[in-house]
Each structure stands twice: as structure tokens, then as C-alpha cells.
Amino acid sequence: MKIGVTIPNHWGVTDVHDVLALAVEAEALGFDSIWTADHLLNTAKVRERLDDRPYWHPLSVLSAAAVMTRRVTLGTSVMVLPYHDPVGLAKYAATLDALSRGRFVLGVGAGGLREEFDALGVPFRRRGRITDECIAVMKDLWTSDEPGYRGGRFHFTDMRFSPRCVQRPHVPLWIGGGSPAAITRAARAGDGWHPTHITPQEFALGAASLREQAREAGRDPAAIALAPRMDLDTTPPPDARSLAAIEAAASGFRDAGAVHLLFAMTSGEVAGLREWMRALAGKLLPA
DSSP states (O other): OEEEEEOOTTTTOSOHHHHHHHHHHHHHHTOSEEEEOOOSSOOTHHHHHHTTSOOOOHHHHHHHHHHHOSSSEEEESOEEGGGSOHHHHHHHHHHHHHHTTSOEEEEEEOOOOHHHHHHHTOOGGGHHHHHHHHHHHHHHHHHOSSOOEESSSOEEOSOOOOOOOSSSSSSOEEEEOOSHHHHHHHHHHOSEEEOOSOOHHHHHHHHHHHHHHHHHTTOOGGGSEEOOEEEEOOSSOOOHHHHHHHHHHHHHHHHTTOSEEEEEEOOOOHHHHHHHHHHHHHHTTTO
16 A cells, blocks of 8 residues: 655745755655645635645746656645636646656545635536536647537537646546545546545445445446545654554555545644644554
């Protein structure tokens, strides 16, 4: 099982270079991947956490990290698809895949912050349908010689799209969320399932449902990466007890079929995050 960590583009770190330094250190410590998160506005719970402190753009941060690292996978956990133009996002993703020489994973989700949807003028109740449409548009742009799509918001034919992704047929699309709708979306259209706020036991049940639905859709369940995200309270310093509990949870996810586990570190204190990364690298990676 591979192990990844978030870097705090979404935790109000004043100097974005401190965020990038953590990406470089994560690679040096032996982690398999680094991840960024996505919100466009500091509203609702994001404002409660950050007020007016920076929430750095996830793809811009990963673009810089792509040229500062050589080995780690770079991913989003997750881009809220209804907020974004799928044509522009498809181009950005393909460009980032080239910058990283094929190390990019595009994690996507339908979102759930109603206040942000309202502020952006995006219909909250249609977020699932919009997400499915965006996925279909991006896949067609990435894989078709002559992309063509006719759906709810997008109608195009007789076009060319560039650049092509380094990874084939396209950058991996991991579907975020643990809801039944997210599991169904991953089974039908995802290259990975990426739930969060989930226990190993809940993950095992979701994975079983995903495998069944994938088979019903004519897909090989083994081709869909099972990659949960586990939140870590990194406010207190790591100690033997907390690390043992984390190792036990990680083992539970592994035994339930996870092939990649992401640790989401819930703090913007750079020194504390560095201490946690070093502790996780020393305890978990050898295990």
C-alpha cells in the first residue's frame, strides 16, 4: 500500500513557498504522493477556519511542485468539478501531467458546501449531474482525435484539443466521496475511489459495493484504485500512542483492499506538520 500526505495549500499558510518546501520534504522522506485541496472562496466553514488567510490554488501549487520533485505522485483531493470549466480543467490537467512527466492524479468530487455553490451561481441540487457531465467532457477531450460532445451545457464538434496527457488513455480520475452516488460514479467512470471521513469498516463495505457495481457496468473492479483519505489531527505533537492508533487504522484500510492511503493533516503550522511528516515516515513507511 502506498502512503501520501496533504500539503497545506488550504490551511492559511502565509508564504506559499513554505507549502512547496513541505512537498519537497515529503518526497525526501519517502512518501509516495502529495495532495492539495480545492475551494474557490473563503466562505462558510472555510472562512471559519481561515478568515482572510490564503487558500492557494491546488493546481498552481502542484505545478510548482512538479518541477521541484522527481518521484512523488501529485494529486488533488479533490477538485470540486461543478466549480470549474471542464475544458479549461482538462487542458490544465494535461499540462500538469506533462510538467510532472506523468505523475499527476486528478481527484474530483461533486462538492457539498452550499454557500459556495450559491455564491458561484452553480445549482447545488444539480451538482451530481454537472459532475458527470464534466467527467464525460474531459474524457472525450483527452482521448478523441475529433472531440465531440452534446449535453446539458456543452455542445461541440469538429474540434482539436491539446496537449494530450502523458499517461494513457488520460490522467487517472479518482472519484472523491463516500456516498452511494460517489461509489456508483467511481464504479462507472472512475480510475479510483477516494473516500474521506470513513472508517476501515465502512471502507470495506463501500469497496464491496463498488466492485459489484463495476462488474455490472462491465468493468474490471481491479482496475479501480481503492484510495481512502484519513484525517489526522496534527495540532498536538505525535507520540507513541497516537502513532500506534494511526498504524492500526492504516492496517485496517490495507486489509480492506486499499492500495493507496492519504493522510490529510489538519493544520497550517508548518513546523508541526514537518514534525508529523517525519514521525509518520519513521513509523508507518517501514511498516
